Amino acid sequence: MLKSLSAAVSIAFLVSAGHAGAETKTSVTLASPWEVASYDPAVAGFAIQKLQIIENLVDADVTGTLRPGLATSWNASEDGLIWEFSLREGVLFHDGTSFDANAAVFALSRAWDQPGVLKKAPISDISAHNGKVVITLETPFAALPAFLAHATTIIPAAAAFDDEGMPSALIGTGPFKVSAFTPPQSITLVRNEAYWGEKAKLETATYLAAGRAETRALLAESGDADIVFTLDAAGYSHLEHVDTIETSAVPIPRVVALKVNAGHPFFNDPKARQALSLAIPRDGIARAITRFPEAAANQLFPPALSGWHSAEVEPLRTDLDAAKTLLADLGWVAGDDGILTRDGERFSITLRTFPDRPELPLIATALQDQWRDIGIELEVSVASYSEIPAGHQDGSLHVALYARNYGLTPDPIGSVLQDFGQGGGDWGAMGWENQDVAEALRVIASTSDQDQRQASIATVASVLQQELPVIPVVWYQHTVSIAKDLQGVVIDPLQRSYGLSNMYWAD
Known part of the structure; x- marks a missing residue:
């Protein structure tokens, strides 16, 4: 309780400090769930890049x-x-x-x-x-x-970098430079007057990491944050009726998905992973939890990735009877309490997820209920997102629920190769490799021939739909609230930049 109170007081102080500048109409306060806990591009590069502090070639x-x-x-x-x-x-x-x-x-x-x-x-x-x-x-x-x-x-x-070559400061070439950094919660930025390109219109900006969705919604409604990213369904719905705020939901190349340890004896047959998929109530989750019915994911790559979204694959569906049949084919038999057993082992597994994206624990609970109906006992562990890559590395992961953005490189092959190339990836395949996919990824990455690329992309999409090393649940809508007088805001569907340098206040 004391820790929560301390965090709340800290955020309130930082908001007060940042918002005081906004009254001069030369500053913006931005809030999102994501902490910036490191100077290291390998760890926090996504936040640093979005804030236009350090740039790429x-x-x-x-x-x-x-x-x-x-x-x-x-x-x-x-x-x-x-x-x-x-x-x-x-x-x-x-x-x-x-x-x-x-x-x-x-x-x-x-x-x-x-x-x-x-x-x-x-x-x-x-x-x-x-x-x-x-x-x-x-x-x-x-x-x-x-x-x-x-x-x-x-x-x-x-x-x-320090004398040992370790990152120790945030110093780049971008339109904003850091004037204060309080990891992991806050970064204060000031305009880079020596910027090589067009200078930012704002003089200063403050970034706040607010992990709780309710906190972010309150920051938006009170005006203590001028632009807020990643709202939960309830907060977004409420803010739609606040006169001083505009809301936006942008389809992006991100999907809420289940990472399955295909090397685990329970999941090493594709039929087991197909059974999990058949027992996912995608339509219900899209309607009741994310509240974007059109976002039920019938394949991994969302429509926002037009070159990778396939009209040829058979759409994923929900069918509990078919799921039970597949599990029975694999030798699973229901015990007295309804939980499946095989060779003396109960089908009892743990799902890891994290609260930074507020919909994830709710989706995990929905899966817990539905999978019990097919005989799977699911324990849900809600902890730090770092528990997922840690479980991948040490082999302890059963299944994980997370949101993956396939637009982190402008050509999605970057993320896809990370996830489904040889050895898999922390946010992709685990205990699964496929030679057809490996060769197709090699072709996609190496050729500029568009016909070859599209044929190979089709191969990847088809195999992933059948093998399901990662199981899609819902496609993502990027939800944002924006103060009505804040101009020049462009929501980047690739989520590479918050676009702070283009923002300005209406006179």
């Missing part, structure tokens, strides 16, 4: 079209093995030092050595040559520029 617009960032252009050799990135001149880091090829190579080399998308790219060397960044590949990889737009490949200044 390659940028992308809201459609996913690549555009110059700190690199003005890039090209590949004829054999596709050597990429050269020409860099923007006259760019300064927030500490006044110059951005150059050596700074970019240091940051990218570190990103290559850390968990992240560059681990999945066939890179053999990253170097500086004649003022350019040169990346040498083992095999052709057409998706490389899109990978360099990913949040883990942002370019901090040399001064952002």
